[in-house]
Structure formats: structure tokens, C-alpha cells
Amino acid sequence: MMMRGLWKLTWIEIKVFMREPLGAFGTIGFPVLVFLVVGRAAGRNIAAATPATSSFLRVGLPVLASLLIAVSSVLSLVTIISIYREGGILKRLRATPLRPQTILSAQVIVKLILTGATLGLMVLAGKRYYPVNVHVPLIGFTIALMISTLSILSIGFLIASIVPTARFAQPIGAAILYPMIAVSGLFTPVNSMPPVLHAVARVLPMTYAVSLMEGIWKGDSWWAHMGDVAALAVVFFVCTALSAKVFRWE
Amino acid sequence: MDEVSFEVNDGEIFGLIGPNGAGKTTTMECVEGIRKPDRGSISVLGLDPFRQVYKLQERIGVQLQQAQLQKRIKVWEAVDLWASLYRKKSVDGERLLEQLGLIDKRDAWFMNLSGGQKQRLFIALALINDPEVVFLDELTTGLDPQARRAIWELVRGIRERGKTVFLTTHLMEEAERLCDRVAIIEHGRIIDIDTPQRLVARHCPERTVVLDTEDASAEERFRGIPRVESVMRSDLRFTIRGSGEDLVTEVIHCLSENRIRVTDFRTIVPNLEDVFLKLTGRSIRD
Secondary structure, three states: HHHHHHHHHHHHHHHHHOOOEEEEEEHHHHHHHHHHHHHHHHHHHHOOOOOHHHHHHHHHHHHHHHHHHHHHHHHHHHHHHHHHHHHOHHHHOOOOOHHHHHHHHHHHHHHHHHHHHHHHHHHHHHHHHHHHHOOOOOOHHHHHHHHHHHHHHHHHHHHHOOOHHHHHHHHHHHHHHHHHHOOOOOOOOOOHHHHHHHHHHHOOOHHHHHHHHHHHHHHOOOOOHHHHHHHHHHHHHHHHEEEEEEEEOO | OOOOOOOOOOOOOOEEEOOOOHHHHHHHHHHOOOOOOOOOOEOOOOOOOOOHHHHHHHEEEEEEOOOOOOOOOOOHHHHHHHOOOOOOOOHHHHHHHHHOOOOHHOOEEEOOOOOHHHHHHHHHHHOOOHHHEEEOOOOOOOOOHHHHHHHHHHHHHHOOOOOEEEEEEEEEEEHHHHOOOOEEEOOEEEEEOOHHHHHHHHHHOOEEEEEEEEEOHHHHHHHHOEEEEEEEEEEEEEEEEEEEHHHHHHHHHHHHHEEEEEEEEEEOOOOHHHHHHHHOOOOOOO
């Protein structure tokens, strides 16, 4: 019975989201667009391909695009949760036999489904328009992205718990999440960062997400990245436990 | 909140009335099980609202103050979703929409509904599980008088189906016209509970008769009526104040006995608003 409610709520949330003027484009279209535009711009110089450009095109950019997918999902989650809280929608749903965790799970499932769909679109578009041919263990990479997304989503819940109003949700979320990408090791290897940044990078989940996704993309075994998975799991459990304590329903 | 104690009977419309901030919503949310009282005990349908909240929510219907739905959810989707949330078989959603006059709007987005339509949708959601008790919190706030009257009819319809209705309102007219019994609440305390008529009779027994007459002897006669407290005259107009339901009869009796010719006659009977003013020393609109 609760499964029926969860499924119905998830399906309605997807429909409602797709009806948003910028919902579909912002979450699904934008990361794919970044991926293709930057890829083609960098691809023009492919004739003079330095090893750095080539490696960026082969691994860095796809992983960056995937990370953007995850982050925009999370930002959209933060925004939706705070709008629902402000509008009393969360409260109204809670005044039904739905369990609180079911209400929030539906939102998470929606975001995971959209993340998966965007990744699929990116792969399809990439096959046709991306300047270099990339062979990836797609299923493995999808799982890596899902694990990363789930971990970042848990941070999203924490952010959603603390943002004062819906108006601040998006900017606060962006201000927290985007700098995490900057020091994630995607642009500069973590080991060659100044000590302070290095230490910061070590405690941020984004670093482990990047390491995991890059590794799986390149064809590393899962065993080599169990440390990353463990770190992401720790972030997930800590943030979920914290949110359960501080989450505000109204 | 303290010292809030009341019972709601089966099949009645019970109103919790008081100004904004008096504690109406807090009280109602405790009874609905979505807020935990610091102390005291509550029993709804024999259940403890906080500990047995899921069991309770199966059997009650709730409309929350100032609640919204997803902006772009369609009316039928909301009803369909709500129907799926309850264990027991829900009532026919389409028929419910028809009864509430929303069937034309079944494909409309929530954000495009008028205030009255939104409230009717919330009533539909509160009724979808065929609840035994329906909670309505400030149901008609912000609606125009016409929409308000239409909603009142719907609430009476809920009672006619044998359900108990527990509502809050800060509109005295609403309480007076709709409720079988009301509890007046202020500063988190219940001041009195009874039917609107008995509350008025108990707290505001005074009656006023206003009439116009040219009869020179009238003033003297009026003063002789038993239980008249004051007679005021300005030009041809007399304002006769007294207490007790018999005052009006006594005045009429006096008029006919003395063959006093009147050109205008009306009575002023106190209402819940006056009761509230008297009990709390301030108007509910302050």
C-alpha cells in the first residue's frame, strides 16, 4: 500500500517537474549542452592535440558533465523541498498516512531517474556529436554516478534543512556545491594542490565522486575505488542522520 | 496553550472560534496528530493522535490552513494521488469532484484555480478516504462572501452524511450559521463552550428596541415596562434597552395597550460577536 503511494507520488512529481518551464531544460538539457559545446570547442584543436587536451576530452569533460548533472539535480531538489515547505505542501502530505521518509524518498527517486535520463541523453548525443570516440563501461559508470548523486543529494537535504526561505535555496545551494567541484581534483589533481586546499578537498564528497567516476570511466576495477564508495557512503549516512534531526517540515 | 479541554460529539459541527493567534490551529494540529502537545491527553475516535497517528489519519480528513499543492498538479491527479494513500477503499473521486462543482476543472493545474476552487479541492482531498471526522482550519478565510456561502453549504452537506466536523474560524458569522456548538478560545484558553444561541443568551441577555413615534406620552410608558434599563430619546426616535428575551414582547404589549402609533420598529439582538467582545473585552477583528 505504501509502495502504491510512493509510486504515485514519484510519478506525479516527475510529471509536475516536466511541466515547469525550465524544469526539463535546466536539469536535463543544460548539462548535455555544456558537454557538447565545450567538447566541440576543445575538439577543434584536436589536430594539435596535446596529451592534456586529449585526456580532458576523454575523461575530464564527460565526468564534469556528469557531475553537473548530479549537482543540478541536487539544486533542483533543494529548491523544490524549500518551496514545498514554504507552501505547506510537505505539511499537507504529512497529514496523510504517508510516512515522512516516503514523501522525501519520492523526491530522491525523481532526481535519480532524471539523472539517469540525462546521462542517457548525454551518451546518445555524444555518440553522434562528440569529437572523440569514447568507450566506457556504461552500466558501471551509471552506478558510479548514481552513488555520487545519492551522496550529494544527502548534502542537498542538509542544505534544504537550513535555508531560511525558498528564495535563498538555489543561491545558497549553488554557493555550497559549485566550489566543491572546483577543488574536486577535476581541474587540478588533488595531490598537487596547496596543503590547505588539499585538506579541504579530502573532506569533501565531491572529490571522492570525481575519483570514482573518473576511475570507472577509465576502466578501473570497482575494488580500486572501494575507498571512494566508502567515503561517499559515510557522507550519505552522516548527512541523512543529521537531516533527520534538523529537517523542518514547515 | 494551556487549559484547553473540550469534547466533540458524533455527527455535529463543532467550531473553535477566536482571534488570530489565539491557539486555534495549534489545538487543531494536536488533535490531528501532526503536532505533539507538551502535556495533557487527547483522544480522537478512541486513538491517541500522536502515538497512533497513522491509524488515526486513515480515519480522518484534514484541510490545513494556508496549505498549497504542487503548482502544476492537475485536479484529478491530486484526487487520484490522495486516493492511493489510504488503506481502505476511497470514495469515487470523479463523483466527489462533481459534487463539489470541480468536474469542469479536473484537468486544470492547481495554480490556475481560484481561491474558492482551491478550497473545494482541499475539501475533496479531506473527504476522499470517507473519513469519520473532518478537520477544517480557517476554511473560508480569504474567500469572497459568495464563495463562502457555497462552502458553508458543502460543510452542512458533510454533516448530513453523518460525519463529524471540527472547524476553526475567526469569523463569528460563520460560527453562528454553521456550528452546532462552539468553543471560544483566547490566549490559549477556552473561555466557554455551548451552542451559539445559548452562549448569546448566557452572556448577552440584553435586548434593544429602536422605534419612532410622535406620541408625547410614550417615553413615560416605556419607562414603566418591567426590566427596561434605559430609554433614550433623540427627536422622534426611542432606544429602549433592557435584559431578557421577553423585553421585545413587553414593548409590543405596551405599544398596543396604550395605542401608541409607531412609524418604525426594529430590534437589536446580540450575536456571537457581542459575546466575544464581552468575554474578552476586545473585538475579534483587533
